[in-house]
Amino acid sequence: MTATVMADPAKARVHYNEPMSRHTSWRVGGPADVWFKPRSRVELVEFLQRTDPATPVHWVGLGSNLLVRDGGIRGVVIATAGCLEHLRLTSDGLVEAEAGVPCTVVARHCARWGVGPAEFFAGSPGTVGGALTMNAGAFGGETWQHVVDVEVVNRRGEVTRRTPADYEVQYREVRGPRGEWFLSARFRFDAAQPTSMDGVRSLILQRQAKQPLGMPSCGSVFRNPPGDFAGRLIEAAGLKGFRRGGAQVSDKHANFIINTGKATAADIEDLIRHVQVTVAERHGVDLVTEVHVIGEPAAGERA
Numbered sequence: 001m002t003a004t005v006m007a008d009p010a011k012a013r014v015h016y017n018e019p020m021s022r023h024t025s026w027r028v029g030g031p032a033d034v035w036f037k038p039r040s041r042v043e044l045v046e047f048l049q050r051t052d053p054a055t056p057v058h059w060v061g062l063g064s065n066l067l068v069r070d071g072g073i074r075g076v077v078i079a080t081a082g083c084l085e086h087l088r089l090t091s092d093g094l095v096e097a098e099a100g101v102p103c104t105v106v107a108r109h110c111a112r113w114g115v116g117p118a119e120f121f122a123g124s125p126g127t128v129g130g131a132l133t134m135n136a137g138a139f140g141g142e143t144w145q146h147v148v149d150v151e152v153v154n155r156r157g158e159v160t161r162r163t164p165a166d167y168e169v170q171y172r173e174v175r176g177p178r179g180e181w182f183l184s185a186r187f188r189f190d191a192a193q194p195t196s197m198d199g200v201r202s203l204i205l206q207r208q209a210k211q212p213l214g215m216p217s218c219g220s221v222f223r224n225p226p227g228d229f230a231g232r233l234i235e236a237a238g239l240k241g242f243r244r245g246g247a248q249v250s251d252k253h254a255n256f257i258i259n260t261g262k263a264t265a266a267d268i269e270d271l272i273r274h275v276q277v278t279v280a281e282r283h284g285v286d287l288v289t290e291v292h293v294i295g296e297p298a299a300g301e302r303a
């Protein structure tokens, strides 16, 4: 354990050498030196203040867009899922959600409150924090179209509020001030376009027909290049069903890589590289990953 942290395991939920495979939707990933799940904002702020500033800190929501390498994560992982779960409709009609709230829960509550359109949130099996980081979107909607402001925290535990003007928001990518993480956001939805859970259910059924939703994956691995679809390019390169170890390009949807049971993160990363090289050779297109890759390779592996 290389990280220096000052958390009291008896008080907070701190695990040492926590396998990240338990916290990623691909079900792969080596151990995090320290895994910390705060029970309150106060506990989170105290933890950040007491952690050695030289210790790397990573934030993880539901791990549904994350490839953690097999050697694991040096430093601290702050896990928001299952905590930071406050969600409410404010008196001025904004939806306020903390970073750990699952996006599907936001969609459900928007339907109950009669505001929308928030169907797109039901398409992402992640948290609000992950959706803000990725500008998650589905069914024609995107997270940042609705952001009024966000609350962020830095390494010193200082909490500030920022507006979208502080961020460069693109397709599945958000750039903002470094060294800050999302604590919560306020969204503006419209009572004239209420979220329809029936609509969500039918869109999800359509997805089930096209995507391998029963297998461990991280959804779409690559961003769609301008004017085209990554899945179409991968399929046209003959890569549907192609395997590296336990990782396989899905037969059902070529932009999904599935863990067939015993994949390692190295299998998945090798397959990602193979897809990128093959698509560049066949189509002259450089596919960019949507998924974030973090951590160290296992001893003897190359990154």
Ligand SMILES: Cc1cc2nc3c(=O)[nH]c(=O)nc-3n(C[C@H](O)[C@H](O)[C@H](O)COP(=O)(O)OP(=O)(O)OC[C@H]3O[C@@H](n4cnc5c(N)ncnc54)[C@H](O)[C@@H]3O)c2cc1C
Residues within 6 Å of the ligand: 025, 058, 059, 060, 061, 062, 063, 064, 065, 066, 080, 099, 123, 124, 125, 126, 127, 128, 129, 130, 131, 132, 133, 134, 135, 136, 137, 138, 180, 181, 182, 183, 213, 217, 218, 219, 220, 292
């Ligand atoms: C089956 C399946 C289908 C999917 N479909 C879609 C889809 O339709 N549309 C779509 O956009 N995505 C989709 N995804 C991808 C994924 O669900 C989204 O990107 C989601 O927003 C990730 O949220 P998360 O909480 O899992 O983030 P994680 O995977 O835990 O983290 C992703 C990134 O966000 C950072 N992060 C997480 N929380 C915070 C925080 N509080 N502050 C700062 N940084 C943070 C992490 O450090 C990491 O860099 C799909 C994934 C799966 C498995």
